[in-house]
Amino acid sequence: MAQRDEKKITKREEDYSKWFHDIILQAKLADYAPVKGCMVIRPHGYAIWELIQKNLDDEFKKTGVQNGYFPLFIPEEYIEREKEHFAGFAPECAVVTEGGGSELTERLYVRPTSEMIIWSMYKKWIQSHRDLPLLMNQWCNVVRWEKRTRLFLRTSEFLWQEGHTAHANEEEARERTLQMIKVYRDFSEKVMAVPVYWGPKTDNEKFKGAIETLSIEAMMQDGKALQAGTSHYLGENFARAFDVQFQSKDGKLEYVQATSWGVSTRLIGSLIMSHSDDQGLILPPKLAPVEVVVVPIYRKDHEKAVVMEECQKIKETLGDGIRVHVDDREGYKPGYKFNEWELKGVPLRIEVGPKDLEKGQLCLAQRFGGSGKEFIPRDEAIASIPKRLESIQDQLFQRALDYRKSRTRVIDDLDEFRTFFTEEGGGFALCHWNGSGEVEKKLSDEFKTTIRCIPDDSFGLIEDGKCIYSGEPSSRRVVMALAY
Amino acid sequence: MAQRDEKKITKREEDYSKWFHDIILQAKLADYAPVKGCMVIRPHGYAIWELIQKNLDDEFKKTGVQNGYFPLFIPEEYIEREKEHFAGFAPECAVVTEGGGSELTERLYVRPTSEMIIWSMYKKWIQSHRDLPLLMNQWCNVVRWEKRTRLFLRTSEFLWQEGHTAHANEEEARERTLQMIKVYRDFSEKVMAVPVYWGPKTDNEKFKGAIETLSIEAMMQDGKALQAGTSHYLGENFARAFDVQFQSKDGKLEYVQATSWGVSTRLIGSLIMSHSDDQGLILPPKLAPVEVVVVPIYRKDHEKAVVMEECQKIKETLGDGIRVHVDDREGYKPGYKFNEWELKGVPLRIEVGPKDLEKGQLCLAQRFGGSGKEFIPRDEAIASIPKRLESIQDQLFQRALDYRKSRTRVIDDLDEFRTFFTEEGGGFALCHWNGSGEVEKKLSDEFKTTIRCIPDDSFGLIEDGKCIYSGEPSSRRVVMALAY
Numbered sequence: 001m002a003q004r005d006e007k008k009i010t011k012r013e014e015d016y017s018k019w020f021h022d023i024i025l026q027a028k029l030a031d032y033a034p035v036k037g038c039m040v041i042r043p044h045g046y047a048i049w050e051l052i053q054k055n056l057d058d059e060f061k062k063t064g065v066q067n068g069y070f071p072l073f074i075p076e077e078y079i080e081r082e083k084e085h086f087a088g089f090a091p092e093c094a095v096v097t098e099g100g101g102s103e104l105t106e107r108l109y110v111r112p113t114s115e116m117i118i119w120s121m122y123k124k125w126i127q128s129h130r131d132l133p134l135l136m137n138q139w140c141n142v143v144r145w146e147k148r149t150r151l152f153l154r155t156s157e158f159l160w161q162e163g164h165t166a167h168a169n170e171e172e173a174r175e176r177t178l179q180m181i182k183v184y185r186d187f188s189e190k191v192m193a194v195p196v197y198w199g200p201k202t203d204n205e206k207f208k209g210a211i212e213t214l215s216i217e218a219m220m221q222d223g224k225a226l227q228a229g230t231s232h233y234l235g236e237n238f239a240r241a242f243d244v245q246f247q248s249k250d251g252k253l254e255y256v257q258a259t260s261w262g263v264s265t266r267l268i269g270s271l272i273m274s275h276s277d278d279q280g281l282i283l284p285p286k287l288a289p290v291e292v293v294v295v296p297i298y299r300k301d302h303e304k305a306v307v308m309e310e311c312q313k314i315k316e317t318l319g320d321g322i323r324v325h326v327d328d329r330e331g332y333k334p335g336y337k338f339n340e341w342e343l344k345g346v347p348l349r350i351e352v353g354p355k356d357l358e359k360g361q362l363c364l365a366q367r368f369g370g371s372g373k374e375f376i377p378r379d380e381a382i383a384s385i386p387k388r389l390e391s392i393q394d395q396l397f398q399r400a401l402d403y404r405k406s407r408t409r410v411i412d413d414l415d416e417f418r419t420f421f422t423e424e425g426g427g428f429a430l431c432h433w434n435g436s437g438e439v440e441k442k443l444s445d446e447f448k449t450t451i452r453c454i455p456d457d458s459f460g461l462i463e464d465g466k467c468i469y470s471g472e473p474s475s476r477r478v479v480m481a482l483a484y
Numbered sequence: 485m486a487q488r489d490e491k492k493i494t495k496r497e498e499d500y501s502k503w504f505h506d507i508i509l510q511a512k513l514a515d516y517a518p519v520k521g522c523m524v525i526r527p528h529g530y531a532i533w534e535l536i537q538k539n540l541d542d543e544f545k546k547t548g549v550q551n552g553y554f555p556l557f558i559p560e561e562y563i564e565r566e567k568e569h570f571a572g573f574a575p576e577c578a579v580v581t582e583g584g585g586s587e588l589t590e591r592l593y594v595r596p597t598s599e600m601i602i603w604s605m606y607k608k609w610i611q612s613h614r615d616l617p618l619l620m621n622q623w624c625n626v627v628r629w630e631k632r633t634r635l636f637l638r639t640s641e642f643l644w645q646e647g648h649t650a651h652a653n654e655e656e657a658r659e660r661t662l663q664m665i666k667v668y669r670d671f672s673e674k675v676m677a678v679p680v681y682w683g684p685k686t687d688n689e690k691f692k693g694a695i696e697t698l699s700i701e702a703m704m705q706d707g708k709a710l711q712a713g714t715s716h717y718l719g720e721n722f723a724r725a726f727d728v729q730f731q732s733k734d735g736k737l738e739y740v741q742a743t744s745w746g747v748s749t750r751l752i753g754s755l756i757m758s759h760s761d762d763q764g765l766i767l768p769p770k771l772a773p774v775e776v777v778v779v780p781i782y783r784k785d786h787e788k789a790v791v792m793e794e795c796q797k798i799k800e801t802l803g804d805g806i807r808v809h810v811d812d813r814e815g816y817k818p819g820y821k822f823n824e825w826e827l828k829g830v831p832l833r834i835e836v837g838p839k840d841l842e843k844g845q846l847c848l849a850q851r852f853g854g855s856g857k858e859f860i861p862r863d864e865a866i867a868s869i870p871k872r873l874e875s876i877q878d879q880l881f882q883r884a885l886d887y888r889k890s891r892t893r894v895i896d897d898l899d900e901f902r903t904f905f906t907e908e909g910g911g912f913a914l915c916h917w918n919g920s921g922e923v924e925k926k927l928s929d930e931f932k933t934t935i936r937c938i939p940d941d942s943f944g945l946i947e948d949g950k951c952i953y954s955g956e957p958s959s960r961r962v963v964m965a966l967a968y
Contacts, residue, residue, distance in 0.1 A: 033555045034562070034604050035592065043620065050551065066527035069535065071517045072556075072594075072625055072641050078518070094557075095582040096594065099640075100629030108519060110580065110594075111940075120518050130815070136527065141556055142901045143624065145584030156583075157556050292649075306552035331614070 007015040009343075011278045016222045017150075023272055027344045028279045037149040041265070045152075046060070047289030048268055053139060055191050055286070056263070059145050059183050065135045066164060070117050072141075073108035085241045088208035092144045093132075094156075110143040115209060115234070115260060116230050119242040126256055128247045129168050133470050137163040151270035153226075160264035166256045168248065170235070173257035174212075177233040180261040181214040184229035184372045192267065193284040193397040194218045194274045195404055196228065197428070197452040197479050204437050211235040215433035217258065217452040217479060219404045223427040225481040226453045228270045231261035254420040261266055275368075275402050281345030282368050290325040292318060292385060293341045293362070297353035297418065299333045310352050317382055321374075322389070332398065342367060342446040347392050348385065364388075369395040404428065410477070414468055421447045428452075428481050432474035434467035443469055443480065452479040493827075494760045500706045501634075507756055508635050508813035510763045511828045521633040521640035525749070528828055529636075531773030532752055533643065537623060537768070539675050540645065540747065543667050549619045549647060551848050554601050556625075558591035562600040569725045572692035573597065576629045577644075578640075594627040599693060601745060602648045603726040610650060610740055610960045612831035617660075618650040619841040633860075636753035637710075637968055644748035650740045652732065654719070657741035658696075661717040664745040665698040668713035675883040677752065677768040678702045678758045679888055681912070681963050682710065683937040688921050695719040701890045701963060703870075704757040707911040709936045709965040712754045758851075758884050765829030768880050769873040774809040776802065776869060779823045781818045783839035794836050798846075801866055806873070826851060831876050832869065847870075853879040888912065894961070898952055905931050905966070912965050916958035927953055927964065936963040 007026055010018040023032075024030050031044030041049065057067070072186040073096060083090045089112040096108040111117065115233040118136070125131060139161045146156050163180060164437050167173040182196055188194045196216040206213035210232035238308045239245070244256045285291045294311045298304045309327065315324045327337050334351070341349055348463075351363040351373075364379040369392050376384070395410045407427030420429055433439065433451065444450055454476065455461050461477040491510055494502040508514050525533065541551070557580060567574045573596040595601065595787040602620070603797055609615060623645045644756045647664060651657040672678045680700040684690075684713050690697035694716035701709045720739040723729070728740045753911030759766040768774050778795045792812065799808045811821050818835070825833055835847040835857075846865040848858045853876050860868070891911030895901050903911055910933075917923065917935065928934055939945050940958065945961040 028855065031605065034559055034601065035555050038557065040555065040605055047550070050934065066531070067528045068527050069643060071519050071522040071524065073519045073522065075518055091585045093583075094580045094592070096578045097581045098579040099577075100631070106944050108578070117518065121515065143556065147584065153883040159553060171520040239944045312609075342632075366557045412924055419652065421634040 001267040009278060012221060014422045016413075018271060019278070020269075021151060023276055023281050023343075029268065029281070030151050035156075037146050039151050039155050039157075039163070041159075043146045044289065045268060048271070048283070048287055049265060051287045052191075052263075052267055053161075053167055056183070056187055056457075059139055061103055061149055063134075063135070063179060063183070064324065065137045066083055067138060068136050069138050069140065070111075070112055070114050070121065070177065074111055074114075076107045076109060077111050078120060078458065081241050081340070082116050084208065085237065089144070094145055096182070096284050097302050099191055099379055102347055111140075113143045113260075113262075113291075114138070114140075114142075114162055115164065115238050116242075117259075119244060119258070122164075122166055122239075122256065123244045126166060126244055126246050126262055129249050132168045133172065134166040134245060135163075135176075136165070149449060150269075150484075152272070154266075160262050162260060165259045166239075166244070167259070168246065168254070168257070170319035172460070173235075173259050174233050174389050177212065177231045177259045177261070179250055180259070181229070181231040183400055184216050184231065184261075184263060187263075188216055188270075189397065190216065191284070191286045192271055192274070192287075193393055193400060194270055195401045196399065197453055197455045197459065199455040199459075200462060201230075201453055202478075203441055204438065204440055204450045205450060207232045209237050211237070215453050217481075218270050218271070218274060219400075219407065219428060219481075220484070221276075221403070222273075223407045223482070224427055225428065225450075225479070225482065225483040226227045226266070226270050226273070227281040227452070229261070229263040230266055232259060234258035234260060235461070275396055276345070278307045279480065282396070283317070283345035283347060285347045285393050288345065288347050289323065289339075290346045291345075291389055292325070292350060293337075293346045294324060294326045294352060295334055295337050295341075296328060303354045305444050306357060307352050307354060310357060314350060314352070314382060317386060322385065338365075348388060350381070356388075366392065366475065368392055412465065417468060417480075418447065421449060426482055428479050430461060430477040431468040431480050432465035432476075432478075433478050434465075434470045434472040434474055436470065436472075439467065439469045448482055449480045453484060454478045487674070494763055496705060503762070504753075504757060505635060507760055507827075512753065513756070513765070514635050514727060516635070518638075519712045521630050523639050523641075525643075526629075529752060532755070532771055533749060533772045535773065536675075536747075536751055537645075540667070540671055541623075543671065544621055544645075544647065547619070547663060547667070549649075550618075551620050551622060553624065554595075554598050554605065555861035556595055557815060558595055558598075560593060562604060563593045566600050566686075566693070566727050569693065569721065569810045573628070578627045578629055579885055586629065593893060594625075596626055596628045597744075598622070598624075598626075599648065599722050599742075599745075600726075603722040603728060603742070606650055606723075606740065607726050607728045608671050610728055613652050613733050615649055616652045616730060616740065617656065617662050619647075619660075620649070621647040633927055634968075636749055636756070638750075642748050642750070644746050646744060646746040648741045650723075651726070651743070652730065652738070653740055653742070657719075657743050658717050661696065661698060661715045661743045661745070665700065665713070665715040668700050668715065668745075672700055672702065672712055672749075672751075672754075673881065675768070675770045676755055676758070677770075677877055678712070678754055679881065679885045679942065683939055683940045683943075685714075685937055686921065686935045686962075688924055689934060691716045693718055693721050695721070695871055699937050701965075702754050702758060703865050703884075703891065703912060703965075704754070704758075704968070705887065707966070709912065709967040710750070710754050710757070710873050711936070711967065712718070712751055713745070713747040716743060718742035720745060722766070735823050753756045756933040759880055760829070766880070767829035767831060769831045772829065773807060773830050774825075774828075774830045775873055776809070776832045776834060777808045777830045778808060778819050778824075778834045778836060779819075779839070780810070780812060780817055781835055787838045791836055791838060794841060794852060797859055798836070798866060802869060806869065815919055820860055822849075826916060832867070832872060850876060852876055865926045896949065896952060901952060901964075905933060910966055912963050914945060914961040915952040915964050915965075916949035916960075917962050918954045918956035918958055920951075920954070920956075923951060923953045932966055933964045936967060937967050938962045
């Protein structure tokens with residue numbers, strides 16, 4: 001019989017970063033690759049990514065977005081053009097200089113993002129207002145050379161989606177920018193069960209090529225912020241860089257308006273750090289590759305047959321709507337299996353033993369939000385499962401929201417701000433700010449805090465006050481925090 | 485009003501290769517990228533790829549395969565190891581030599597295939613027979629530097645899936661190799677409606693690292709063969725190269741047995757060249773992003789409302805099971821829309837005009853297998869659609885099969901072989917062969933033909949005869965053809 005691995009997960013209190021990596025490695029979400037700064041996404045982690053993709057992709061398509069695929073390599077000429085305009089990505093790129101056994105005449109950059117290549121194609125495809133809006137997205141890998149890397153949060157190669165839209169006017173492009181950040185917000189809150197602040201980034205923090213960047217910002221269990229998705233209004237910037245003009249309805253030549261927006265495998269980092277505990281991963285049902293695991297318990301051969309039959313029946317009864325897995329592995333003790341599925345974050349476990357069969361009951365155990373093992377009459381137990389999963393989903397969101405509240409503070413005094421971040425562990429500070437990039441930089445130099453976003457009006461943070469640093473007048477609070 | 489583009493598709497008879505590229509560009513399946521040898525997959529092409537992915541992925545998962553993701557970059561050290569063992573891919577690789585603004589100490593190869601990186605991870609993950617079988621797949625991009633490229637058929641970067649499995653013994657690994665080529669065969673024939681020969685490659689033609697390579701081979705409309713998928717039995721080759729051993733049930737250390745198998749966006753090339761005609765693309769319904777397009781016809785505003793209502797009703801009635809699109813674009817004449825959807829290969833078109841509404845009828849037009857426009861009572865028309873789509877799917881397969889038959893010949897005489905390939909346009913020649921690589925090479929030198937595969941026993945090609953080249957005894961026929 002295989003025994004539970006001796007490896008234990010480091011406690012959050014002891015070493016938060018080690019806890020995070022322990023969960024990733026032991027729940028087999030990912031592993032370190034032999035290439036520096038890269039990772040391997042293992043089946044359990046990738047299955048979560050597939051659910052993220054499916055959920056988001058459906059939402060994108062509902063808004064009229066279509067998928068396509070653009071090349072991995074960007075000619076140096078385009079990078080130069082981008083550098084000239086925005087001085088953005090060139091320094092963090094991987095560069096291909098050899099191909100097919102000989103040196104290339106033009107060096108190729110591995111895409112860090114695809115605005116450059118996509119807008120060079122849009123130039124070919126867009127001539128008239130009839131060709132607009134053009135709404136495309138791609139799911140792909142990108143590479144940004146990182147010195148300090150962390151699994152899922154910051155790796156030299158990562159998977160993401162990048163949407164790139166082209167519009168006939170500013171209003172429509174700005175609407176799209178807003179629409180997509182709301183798609184991300186809803187996804188984070190309703191599917192990932194991770195509450196977010198959202199709104200524009202400051203000029204210092206926005207994407208280099210953008211006129212405005214909107215972001216969603218989640219709080220991790222160490223009180224730090226994680227930027228989980230961004231949506232950029234790019235104005236005419238890329239259209240001008242690649243000379244993309246269209247003939248408007250009244251026959252004028254105008255530059256095309258652009259947006260881009262993306263989320264990445266970083267979301268899995270956000271998921272882990274929002275919900276998990278010292279026992280391992282906790283997954284919201286909507287993103288759990290296995291929502292319900294059924295573990296058969298038997299000692300003798302004649303027991304096995306009836307127990308297994310019941311397990312299969314349960315799976316069939318729960319049907320297509322719920323992701324059920326029967327763990328019928330031989331040679332592993334039930335306790336080993338329980339531990340493994342707990343570590344892997346499966347929301348609900350059903351145990352089926354001969355005694356349960358005799359009594360017409362099932363044993364249910366929730367990974368989160370339950371009260372230990374519950375023995376419940378069979379049909380009642382099965383009938384309760386959809387509601388339980390819903391409830392777990394809701395409770396996880398509520399817990400994350402409560403946690404964020406507990407570590408969010410309205411602060412108007414610089415000393416209190418200092419104490420909050422240097423002695424009290426920090427969190428989200430809701431502060432007045434005079435809108436100056438210099439003040440932002442000074443706060444960042446002194447406390448390492450950044451302005452995560454200027455929360456949308458709906459957060460109720462519009463009020464008159466004084467900048468926490470300069471004392472100058474301010475009309476709304478912003479979110480300041482340490483960040484990943 | 486927008487008019488039909490003046491561009492025409494070159495006829496197959498005039499220039500087959502130009503016909504192929506005309507279809508790709510005009511049906512907006514793909515476009516040339518600014519990077520030499522690379523392509524951009526446009527929404528219509530990518531939607532076909534998504535359907536291919538969905539279909540295959542479901543089949544893979546039914547056999548227990550799980551998806552994951554491995555890094556894009558392979559350390560040079562592994563490439564050296566592969567070169568030493570198999571001398572396979574190194575010459576056709578793209579190489580990254582700079583990252584983050586400075587020269588790398590170890591050069592990184594952009595993956596041409598992932599055996600090397602995957603087996604370096606399998607070494608970490610596999611210790612015991614309990615860890616086997618390990619059945620993984622990834623959907624990703626790969627790069628192979630190509631001098632002469634063709635959209636979808638041969639591009640420097642392409643999308644594919646690569647499955648990599650690890651087994652405790654040869655029997656199981658060989659079974660998996662066979663199982664996966666059958667998955668590909670069934671997919672090609674039942675979903676793509678493209679009949680294939682399948683069986684082992686000759687030693688000359690197999691994958692360098694493999695003990696045996698099985699392939700599926702389709703015939704294009706110019707009589708050439710297209711290798712559409714391969715499944716490799718790799719034996720202990722990669723396990724030895726990366727020292728991957730496991731403890732067997734009786735406690736011995738043994739090398740792990742491997743398979744790998746893949747199909748790529750090349751399948752879209754196969755799809756185009758199997759079914760399309762001089763009017764444009766023809767898609768089998770199972771891979772048509774739009775199976776049924778509904779085109780409203782109206783002149784006056786009061787007509788528009790009722791016509792559009794009927795179009796929407798049709799879409800709702802056909803429901804979730806069938807991919808229906810209502811083409812409600814303003815400013816395009818119906819004739820323009822008909823042409824465009826024909827060019828894009830949509831299997832079935834429904835036209836709805838005020839006269840049809842009056843008469844309680846619909847106008848149906850099939851892209852293939854129909855008899856012009858058919859006016860049919862409304863409910864009857866709608867009820868007929870699932871059967872029509874099935875029938876189109878079947879007829880396309882039958883037509884491709886008939887076509888293959890018409891250009892397949894049993895040949896026992898070298899002169900006839902010569903005439904077949906040099907004067908009669910060629911096709912598949914079913915010939916006896918003595919099993920010698922030299923004979924294979926001589927035929928290839930003289931006629932450019934290759935042995936596409938040694939068809940499985942089920943093709944009924946086992947019989948005694950004499951090698952077409954050497955006259956030596958042979959016990960089965962093989963498929964010889966020109967190939968893409």
